[in-house]
Amino acid sequence: MRLHLIRASHLIAVVQYMHSLSLPVDTLLQKAELDHVPLDDANQLILETKVWRFLELAAEMKAMPHLGGVLAEQSDLAEYGDFTKQLLEADNLYQALHFLIHKIGLHNNNSLFWLKENEQCVWICRPQYPYVKDKQWQAEQHVLGLLCKIIENYAGPGWQPSKIKLQDTLGLGLEHSQFFSNAQIQLGQRYSGIAIEHSLLQERQLSKTFANASSLESIPDCFVQSFKLLLKQNYFGQGWLAENIAYSLGTSVRTLKESCRSRGHHYVKYLMK
Incomplete structure (x- = not known):
């Protein structure tokens, strides 16, 4: 069992956009079980699945299957927290992508990105995640939209990808996307990807050394460590x-206890600290 966590800064940016659509944000947060998250603390850790659930509920309410992409395309990347701000401050696009690939753990402990090069272009790719399977399209289009925004920051306003790979098999609402509408789309792929021209990655030296964004520490992958952080941040309130x-956590008591005990820790130990 893994806990997929993300910083609240991402949710804060999403909430701000939802307000601009005149959506009942408080109601949607409650339905997604996010109404307890302190939105004044950008570094609070929350379950990533619930952020996607919040986005999915909003998309259903607005009848906008493409909401995830529109949200990403119309957002200011700097609104998504200190990690994203640093992505915009690199010396070149390659350095920004290198920072994304190797430091994504400062923002969440789930995303994985890699570069795949061929003669025509360089792809920035991400794998499929089973935990968002039923909400894959909202998650996929949102993440890819943010990636396109990062590339555009270095390529210049108006940049559009020539090719995009999507895990989704339908691609609903692509015609509404500034990045997806004119691209050659490959649906039903094993991983998502965005094609980048070789010319945009001519400079591949890492001339600037990034420190951890605003002294953020990486979010651990280990279940016990992640669980302890949630407890320490009072994620579950007083109802321990x-x-x-x-x-x-969307699991059973038995699985929760076994996830702790299998790693040599007793569940009650964390509730008493």
Whole structure:
């Protein structure tokens, strides 16, 4: 079992956009079980699945299957937190992508990106994640939209990709996207990807050394460490009952206890600290 966590800064940016659409944000946060998240703390850790659920609920309410992409394209990248701000401050696009690939753990502990090069272009890719399978399109179009915004920051206003690979098999609402509408789209792929011209990556030296963004520490992959951080940040409130926590994590009490005990730790130990 893994806990896929993301910093609240991402949710804050999404919430700001939802307000601009006159959506009942408080109601949607409650339905997505995010109404307890302190939105004044950008570095609070939250379950990433619930952010995608929030986005999915909003898309359904507005009848906008392309909401994830529109949200990314119309957002200011700097609104997504200190990590994203640093992505915009690199000396060149290659350095920014290198920072993204190797330091993404400062923002969340789930995303994985890699570069795949051929004679025609260089692809920035991400794998499929089973945990967002039922909401894959909203998550996929949002993440790819943000990637396109990062590339555009270095390529110049108006840049558009020539090719895009999508895991999604339908691509609903692509005609509404400034980045997707004119690209050659390959649907139903094993991984998502955006084609980048070789000319945009001519400079590949890492001339600037990035420190951890505003002294952020990487979010651990280890279940026990992630779980302890959620407890320390009071993510579950005062209701530290095994049933409440298991429900919040979308698992059973048995699985929760076994996830701790299998790593040599006793579940109750963390509730007493």
